[in-house]
Amino acid sequence: MGASQPAGDVDPSTLLPPAEPVHLLDPDGTYHEDPDHPVDLDDDQLRMLYRHMVVTRKVDREAINLQRQGQLGVYASLLGQEAAQVGGAFALSEEDWVFPSYREMGAAVTRGVDTGKMLHLFRGTWLSDHDPYEHHFALYSIPIGTQALHAAGFAMGAKFDDNPIVTMAYFGDGATSEGDPHEAMTFAGVFKAPVVFFVQNNQWAISVPLDQQTAAPTLAHKAVGYGMPGHHCDGNDVLATYAVTRKAVDRARSGAGPALIEALTYRMEAHTTSDDPSRYRTRQEEEEAAKTDPIVRYKLFLEKEGLLDADLGEQVEAEAAAEATRMRDEIYEAPHGDPMELFEHVYVDDTGHFERQREVLATELAARDGEVSA
């Protein structure tokens, strides 16, 4: 008596993820039509998915090289997760917003964000990174899972303004154990915010495997607890990630509220360039995972469909190489940064707070440089 009823007017079973992850492409590239998850893309768009994945892989590799050459402090590779990121981001409209973690170069490429600018964060040059408002692609979130909250808040703000956009928060399996996504999904559910929570389950959170991260049947099942549908898909199948995300995005845009997507994939590289996975997982496991390469599978599909011939394949590879070179040059040629600029963006305006500190630093640097040249 007296216990209030939960607000949910939905049959919980309708929120459950499917028994098997949604899967449209076999490893040999054979396509299976699924009426619940239509792929409404024309030939150019289908080729574009491939282009984005190939460019992503190339710039990702180049970024690792740049770190090895001392040009970046650290880099978090997304090798193996191209289909999850590209397919998901491709389902958004230009006006929609992406809230990435720090491993989202594939989503950045899909949104058209300058890859060189993305890397300045890892280089630490005192230059502004990309402008989030240009491609509706927020700052990389380095703390784990905080972007889920930003995405929920942004979606609530847009809804308040009757702006029909959808936000998408990318995060990983590890982040689902943090409080931030939990609170973000609670809010999004209650306020029916137009946000899609896109979990790339890459099986590893630094050294912690999924079975030590959660006891949930799948991460997608967690959605039920927030009153939103849980989707589960093969994250190495770009058509599946696209179609599933598209469904969630359309639903969110219609005002029906948020969704949680779990895309099953694998982190084929180390956690970051500072990590050594041989300390906690086997080479054999990595080799098995490599057999599910998302680009290989999609290339076979395009070839079967007659959408990709040798010429076009070479053209895409050349475009990817050119993009990687452009990014590399930008990083190599970037100025090293002016220490006096460090005071510039701490506050909106400098109301004299830094006057003294600026003067002290300038005097010290002048004295030091004087000594060096003397």
Next chain:
Amino acid sequence: MAELITYRDAVKRAIAQEMRRDDSVYLIGEDVGDAGGVFKATKGLLDEFGPVRVRDTPISEEAILGAAMGAAMTGLRPIAEIMFSDFLATCWDLVAVEMAKTRYMTDGQVTLPLVIRTANGGGLRFGAQHSQAVENWAMAVPGLKVVAPSNPHDLIGLFAAAVRDDDPVLFFEQKSLYPTKGHVEEGEIVEELGTAKIVRSGTDVTIVALASMVRRAEQAADELAEQGISAEVIDLRSLVPLDATTIIESVVKTSRLVTVEENPRLCGWGSEVVSLVAEEAFWHLDGPLTRVTTPHIPLPSADALEDEVLPSVQRIVDGCVKAVS
């Protein structure tokens, strides 16, 4: 017979020393087991003590500290790792509002004998969100003890004291010190919390430093000696309790004070030391109380830029020259 070991290996030795001594001590945190810690400071502990006492967790800082707090209430002595001290912000409720208040609010009936160890501070180019020196956050909360060793020997001795202490202790390991080496004698090492150490005697100026700033202060003292200025260097070692006696006695002798801290300018721990000296040793002073700090900015990650804003040896020398002139 003293052995030369790294600050990193001192962490492992300190934890092992306490875990061998006392079965109620255990280690919990992210990547502390199989991976041996992201700074490799806990490598080998899983092999020696097994997965029950060296426990990898999901990425849930609040739960790590909540588990440590609950376990401490049962009489265990948890060592909880928060990977980067910046992440304390995600679980600060547990630290500042729960752990720090529990003994007080239960009239002393519940004690929380736990240690939170965390990699703190700059110098490794990790940028604004993974490089903060946050020992001053902890210092501002009554009920916590706050320790930050500068060398392998003190790390082991102070860590042992922290584990054996019945209050919650925040133990800040300065992450740029992990590869640095120092002499450590064989056998058990236990120091006392709340004791500063005079690491170099002098007569003209007292330099009070902590963690990575201690070595820089000593280097500055070498340069000052060449200019005919005799600097006394105090390694503060713990902020709470604060060894006011050692600081005041030194300033009474030298009549001048320079504090050196990584904290951004406003409300860094140096301001507390300066205010202590202003109140208690004012009539012994012959020069301006001087703080050398990082400017009040988030830390940049580029090598050169980070080096330019963290307190340098030169800046410490300049601060001392200003204090004595």
